[in-house]
Amino acid sequence: MSDLSRRKLITAGVAATAGVLGLGAAARIAERYGLVPPDHGGIWGIGETLTYASQRLLTRHSLAREFSRSQISKRPVANEMPPLNDAYKRVQAGGFLDWRLSVDGLVARPGMFSLKQLKSYPSRSQITQLACEEGWSYIAEWHGVPLSHVLDVVGIQPHARYVVYFSIDPEWWESIDMADALHPQTFLAYGMNGNELPTGNGGPLRLRLPRQLGYKSVKFITRLTVTDSLKGFGKGLGSASPEGGYAWYAGI
């Protein structure tokens, strides 16, 4: 072995060791600052972590684009979805008077909220885009109560890290970090374009998360859980999406 190749080998060895140690340190720092998504394991973990971490660093407080009234889509799309279950149809038959949103987990005052109660809170509106991972999109005006308001009412504990939310369809549940949960544009939406939220668009209650793709804006919300760990939910990947092969973070 020549001197040169030995020197190159040593240099490469040192560089590789430094690289591995550096990656380890970076992973610990990222974990501490909440930059690692729950679906970081497996072959797509590196890409997912890079996307989530860099978007969190860039977008923690940024606002989704809002549009003018003239840009509202004339016909908002009601995406295809599985048939409504009996639980939904029962409450629908009663005019949604018995629709309840339960809030539990790391909160001071767990509770149940009727639509009437939610509508009694200060109502907010936003004209934002709903974009699907498939590539299509529409703009609508959404009316609702900011999720942060409801979280204030129940009083979240300081070590809360995620909000998990569930549809009346048990197959459909998602979660978001506190940056998204407390974001001023994250709504519990009950209205659209000046009317009640139609069933096809998630009525009577839908989560609206305009900085992420449509599949994070779960329809027919009945339960919120505040938690410091996503391990106990489903397969521990954060939501139903990664279990079905889709990324937990959908800001891209």
Add this chain to the structure above:
Amino acid sequence: MADSAYIPNAVSAVPATTVKVNSRHSALVRVTHWITTLCFIALLVSGIEILISHPRFYWGETGNVLTTPLFKIPIPSSRALVPTGYGYVLPDQNGWSRYLHFQAAWALVLTGLLYAIFSLVSGHWRKNLLPGKAELSWRVLWTEISNHLRFKRPSESEAWSYNLLQRITYLFVIFVLFPLVIWTGLAMSLGFVSAFPATVTLLGGQQSARTIHFFVSVALVLFLLVHVVMIFLAGFRSRMRAMITGKAGTGKEST
């Protein structure tokens, strides 16, 4: 740096008195070339899969099955929502396609960054890609174009340096097509544009960004096809050898 790292240990075309020979392509160019190739194929396959879930294109901010498309691609879709005219729906492949698309995009962007820093520091762009003053004339350009149109085999010297058309094409791919495809990709990200809204409004809206992303991808695929055809015309083995081992060939096939 890497320019001089290669030391020939076998017979080479240069005089025996020379101890060190600059390789045709430096190690960094070769490594980043093949990583880029791999990423591009991954992005292409996953991109096509994502496209299949909504093979319709629009202009402006919004577009969906209830609005008039700019154009449609006449293929079946992986979503029942899309009226394609086909009586069947393809299986949904978007989950892994999106994961792969973004992972490959990260690898490509980081590789491109490494390549760009290297190229600036080593003078690779200046020396190997920027056309020389003497070369930059309509006459040279015309000769090059007519040589290409007549499928004339490249001269011996072209085993060692790029011709004018090659330089212009590579510069266009590096400084126009790749930046555009990255920009239009990011302009579709709801999270990214919340921090940098001008990146999407400048393009005319999110659906315009998607449409431009598609056309730039088509341009990149066309480049890839021509690139591969040219390699076959110039001598597949010698050009592949140059990009894999760094050794320049004579341009003639030895078999």
